[in-house]
Amino acid sequence: MSDQLRQPSPELFFETVNAYQRTATIKAALELDVFTAIGEGRRTIQALAARCETSERGMRILCDYLVILSFLTKVNGQYGLTQDSALFLDRRSEAYIGNATEFLLSPMIMDGFEDIVAAVRKGGTVIPEDGTVAPENPVWVKFARGMASMMALPAKLIAKFLDIGDGRNLKVLDIAASHGLFGIEIALLNPNAEVVALDWPNVLEVAKENAQNAGVSERYSTLEGSAFDVNYGNGYDIVLLTNFLHHFDPSTCEGLLKKVHASLAAGGRVVTLEMVANEDRVSPPIPASFSMIMLASTPRGDAYTFSELQRMFENTGFLHNELHQLPPTMQRIVISHK
Numbered sequence: 507m508s509d510q511l512r513q514p515s516p517e518l519f520f521e522t523v524n525a526y527q528r529t530a531t532i533k534a535a536l537e538l539d540v541f542t543a544i545g546e547g548r549r550t551i552q553a554l555a556a557r558c559e560t561s562e563r564g565m566r567i568l569c570d571y572l573v574i575l576s577f578l579t580k581v582n583g584q585y586g587l588t589q590d591s592a593l594f595l596d597r598r599s600e601a602y603i604g605n606a607t608e609f610l611l612s613p614m615i616m617d618g619f620e621d622i623v624a625a626v627r628k629g630g631t632v633i634p635e636d637g638t639v640a641p642e643n644p645v646w647v648k649f650a651r652g653m654a655s656m657m658a659l660p661a662k663l664i665a666k667f668l669d670i671g672d673g674r675n676l677k678v679l680d681i682a683a684s685h686g687l688f689g690i691e692i693a694l695l696n697p698n699a700e701v702v703a704l705d706w707p708n709v710l711e712v713a714k715e716n717a718q719n720a721g722v723s724e725r726y727s728t729l730e731g732s733a734f735d736v737n738y739g740n741g742y743d744i745v746l747l748t749n750f751l752h753h754f755d756p757s758t759c760e761g762l763l764k765k766v767h768a769s770l771a772a773g774g775r776v777v778t779l780e781m782v783a784n785e786d787r788v789s790p791p792i793p794a795s796f797s798m799i800m801l802a803s804t805p806r807g808d809a810y811t812f813s814e815l816q817r818m819f820e821n822t823g824f825l826h827n828e829l830h831q832l833p834p835t836m837q838r839i840v841i842s843h844k
């Protein structure tokens with residue numbers, strides 16, 4: 507409906523002011539494991555309350571609210587999972603992402619939103635010591651453990667996109683590797699790929715565990731420390747820069763990209779995965795909204811547009827850049843060629 511035909515409504519204001527209630531409810535539903543219980547076949551309030559050890563009244567109100575939010579269905583008083591809830595919120599699913607709340611709702615991330623007035627006045631986070639980009643910030647261990655499930659799909663899609671499954675020798679540098687899944691997927695696809703993962707030492711422990719579990723640890727090594735200080739070595743065919751540039755301002759990114767350029771072999775590629783905002787900076791809604799998280803939690807980070815990323819890469823010697831969608835994820839990749 508066009509804005510002129512629509513009656514004025516306070517609905518958006520009311521919903522937005524109360525949005526914290528949605529956050530608390532989904533967190534509680536995950537903690538009580540309601541989605542798993544329904545997936546197991548418990549569809550009535552009585553069965554769900556018994557399985558999740560709650561009161562029947564509490565479970566009825568919780569489940570009805572989850573129906574209103576479209577996380578559950580309700581037919582003849584019986585509750586069911588939607589397609590998305592079955593795939594992502596039932597703990598038995600391989601694509602379960604419920605533990606992402608460990609990072610997304612961690613005090614470090616939520617504290618940044620405590621005083622948005624001050625962050626807007628300042629133009630950056632008011633969390634002491636530079637917020638999430640403080641050296642060895644423990645929140646990144648939570649990211650590595652909690653967000654790996656959300657990054658598993660993009661990691662698989664990128665490895666496939668790169669078309670490197672032919673067994674050629676491949677040297678890969680994974681900058682800010684975290685859980686390590688982006689490099690590990692490449693190592694799984696190409697038995698001659700050697701991966702070097704760079705991150706803070708406590709975070710790399712998680713990457714090493716994952717490499718071990720994936721059976722690629724013999725071709726997996728690590729570089730501990732800041733990406734701005736550590737010597738990368740050289741001769742890399744691929745450098746992975748996933749979800750990293752958005753923490754910093756363009757000139758800091760360019761300092762890093764100069765190092766990356768020098769570390770690449772001739773013809774090497776950088777893969778940048780980001781929440782890329784359209785040039786209008788207000789669409790698509792989820793990637794464009796990511797700027798707000800950067801304002802709240804970093805001194806100068808942002809959700810960059812493709813033209814901004816392109817400029818950073820061109821200013822640091824890269825020959826050309828391609829933007830690709832990565833469906834069904836909300837993110838996009840930029841491939842930059844040396």
Ligand SMILES: C[S@@+](CC[C@H](N)C(=O)[O-])C[C@H]1O[C@@H](n2cnc3c(N)ncnc32)[C@H](O)[C@@H]1O
Binds near residue numbers: 649657682733734
């Ligand atoms: C948003 S996470 C992205 C992790 C992973 N690349 C991904 O896409 O899922 C940011 C990562 O950057 C790391 N990090 C932050 N500052 C860093 C720095 N100066 N040098 C190296 N890693 C850093 C954090 O430890 C964390 O693992």
